[in-house]
Amino acid sequence: MIKSADVVIIGGGISGVAIAYNLAKKGVRNVAVIEKGYLASGSTGRCGAGIRQQWGTEMNCRIAKFACELFENANEELEYEGDIEFKQGGYLMISSTEKEHEQFKKNVELQNSLGIPSRLLSLEEAKEIVPFLNTDGLVSATFCQKDGHLNPFHTTDAFARAAERLGVKIYKFTEVTSIITENNRIKGVRTTKGDISTNVIVNAAGGYSQQIGKMVGIDLPIYSERHQILVTEAIDQVLEPMVMSFSLNLYCQQVPHGGLLMGRGDEGEPRDLRITSGWHFLEEMTKTITNVLPPLKNARMIRQWAGLYNITPDRQPILGPVDEVEGFYLAVGFSGHGFMFGPATGVLIAECILGEDTTLPIDMLHLNRFKKGELIFEPSVV
Ligand code: FAD
Numbered sequence: 001m002i003k004s005a006d007v008v009i010i011g012g013g014i015s016g017v018a019i020a021y022n023l024a025k026k027g028v029r030n031v032a033v034i035e036k037g038y039l040a041s042g043s044t045g046r047c048g049a050g051i052r053q054q055w056g057t058e059m060n061c062r063i064a065k066f067a068c069e070l071f072e073n074a075n076e077e078l079e080y081e082g083d084i085e086f087k088q089g090g091y092l093m094i095s096s097t098e099k100e101h102e103q104f105k106k107n108v109e110l111q112n113s114l115g116i117p118s119r120l121l122s123l124e125e126a127k128e129i130v131p132f133l134n135t136d137g138l139v140s141a142t143f144c145q146k147d148g149h150l151n152p153f154h155t156t157d158a159f160a161r162a163a164e165r166l167g168v169k170i171y172k173f174t175e176v177t178s179i180i181t182e183n184n185r186i187k188g189v190r191t192t193k194g195d196i197s198t199n200v201i202v203n204a205a206g207g208y209s210q211q212i213g214k215m216v217g218i219d220l221p222i223y224s225e226r227h228q229i230l231v232t233e234a235i236d237q238v239l240e241p242m243v244m245s246f247s248l249n250l251y252c253q254q255v256p257h258g259g260l261l262m263g264r265g266d267e268g269e270p271r272d273l274r275i276t277s278g279w280h281f282l283e284e285m286t287k288t289i290t291n292v293l294p295p296l297k298n299a300r301m302i303r304q305w306a307g308l309y310n311i312t313p314d315r316q317p318i319l320g321p322v323d324e325v326e327g328f329y330l331a332v333g334f335s336g337h338g339f340m341f342g343p344a345t346g347v348l349i350a351e352c353i354l355g356e357d358t359t360l361p362i363d364m365l366h367l368n369r370f371k372k373g374e375l376i377f378e379p380s381v382v
Helices: 014-026 057-074 098-113 122-131 152-165 206-214 278-292 293-298 338-353
Strands: 006-011 031-034 091-094 119-122 142-146 167-171 176-182 187-189 196-197 202-203 223-232 243-244 250-254 260-262 301-311 318-321 328-332
Touching: 006 014, 006 187, 014 031, 014 328, 014 338, 031 152, 057 098, 057 338, 091 098, 091 122, 098 119, 119 122, 122 142, 152 167, 152 196, 152 338, 196 301, 206 223, 206 301, 206 328, 223 278, 243 328, 250 278, 260 278, 278 293, 278 301, 318 338, 328 338
Parallel strands: 006 031, 006 202, 031 167, 091 243, 202 328
Antiparallel strands: 091 142, 119 142, 176 187, 187 196, 223 260, 223 301, 243 250, 250 260, 318 328
């Protein structure tokens, strides 16, 4: 293991490897990524990997649009030998209350003003996109063809390999056990495989970001919560877009190999680090999805699993430096949408560490927004 690094990144999920790649691309090559498991073993490898630009806040629309453009070119940019499998089959968002319909109208107006080609649809138009959609109880829908999904393992691998080619060192199965500080300045990390001295650390530890914050005496306003997901056996193509509902609390997509991947948030989940699977999710998931997409009642489930959402009070990430500890940066609290932000997170945090003007303004995502009471609530989350 190297003895010193310009930057140490804790976490080998999409955020960590994308930050490492962007630092190296900008010439900071003495970078170490420390991952306690294998790459993408955290939420990244457990997620739905849906990519949408249909958000209800300007900031999220802008970040998601920027990230989507980066995903579109990722195979070439990262010179990836494989394929990140970015399929832009669109996202069909369905509304089932008048209130939600009103929000959708505002969302589409906002999205269009920012160059996102989403549309408000009648239920008849929605059925043209998903013919077997059960529209009973629904009010309207929105659709953006440029949204989609991709393969989270390949994408993480693509960033990691590109970073390594530029000199980044990635240490897998290596856990950060403490952070060394002196006079509120970062001095190094202690890991299960040795110490690395450094003046800059990025906390990109996903569901475990709270624990990493505590290593420097910071109590991050974040909690983690289990979210569950399942996949069916592969069947013939029935679903082109991702179907999503906030009020029914579900999403479903068909991945390239033919399996239907679907998830929802269970009510009343404890705020802890459990990633076990439960019956309640299974019952609720199958009940709600077969109501919305009836032919799926014939699909057989083959696997269910869970991962952690790392949630902030306003459901927005915390990005940027921490005032109290010099050299400590955060890329945490993605609240269920950190995968789709990944490539943008990589660019923005690298720029931030280098003291450059960031491609998009991220000041409002600083940790101090909670102290100042300047929260930015996102209405469109599952
Ligand atoms: P992670 O992928 O969690 O990576 C953090 C890494 O840090 C982990 O690999 C962990 O092992 C490592 N680590 C932690 N502590 C230490 C330590 N002490 N030492 C060393 N390493 C450590 N997002 C979307 O954009 N679209 C979706 O459709 C979507 N669906 C989701 C579905 C589910 C069921 C879940 C659970 C999440 C979903 N998300 C989705 C959210 C998304 O998965 C996360 O926001 C994103 O993956 C966060 O990436 P990350 O790299 O920041 O964190």
